[in-house]
Amino acid sequence: QQKVQQSPESLSVPEGGMASLNCTSSDRNFQYFWWYRQHSGEGPKALMSIFSDGDKKEGRFTAHLNKASLHVSLHIRDSQPSDSALYFCAASEQGGSFNKLTFGAGTRLAVCP
């Protein structure tokens, strides 16, 4: 079983709509979470991190973490066609970019004009 599980596998939303992506860890050692986005032909790019319980907002992106259930979500409001990409949840045992990340299998988001 994967230690970091994402759902749904794919998601389609209309332009201007809200996209909601989910991630759950089965390993209680994972306390630090990142969301990465990967456009076709490129490497992943970090969107945001969340290390504390509650919400964290950066522009159109809001992440939510529930440490008790090890559930993380990412909500994208006012979705744009340029948001169409693969989204990965990644977790680590400690904060800091020097710690190994364990990635989920990704959610493919399509934003339709």
Add this chain to the structure above:
Amino acid sequence: NSKVIQTPRYLVKGQGQKAKMRCIPEKGHPVVFWYQQNKNNEFKFLINFQNQEVLQQIDMTEKRFSAECPSNSPCSLEIQSSEAGDSALYLCASGTLISNERLFFGHGTKLSVL
């Protein structure tokens, strides 16, 4: 644009051939990671470095994979005898030692083993 430079973008090898790919981390980043992303988009951690020293690595007992990050030279990942199952996107990422800082990934080297 990514400041982590990976070369080549594409690499085609026959089975049994050596495959070598390079990575120049972002300036000032002492931490370098190599990940393998397969055709199902699954990531596999391979190895990470702090400056020239290995921090963690997977069990490379097959000895086919080797990596290094020499001072004043690009980092490299080499597969001694490529196998079809090695076909994947190899991603290099660099980062700082500051807590809460993100990793920066290159565009990757897409290896196809025929």
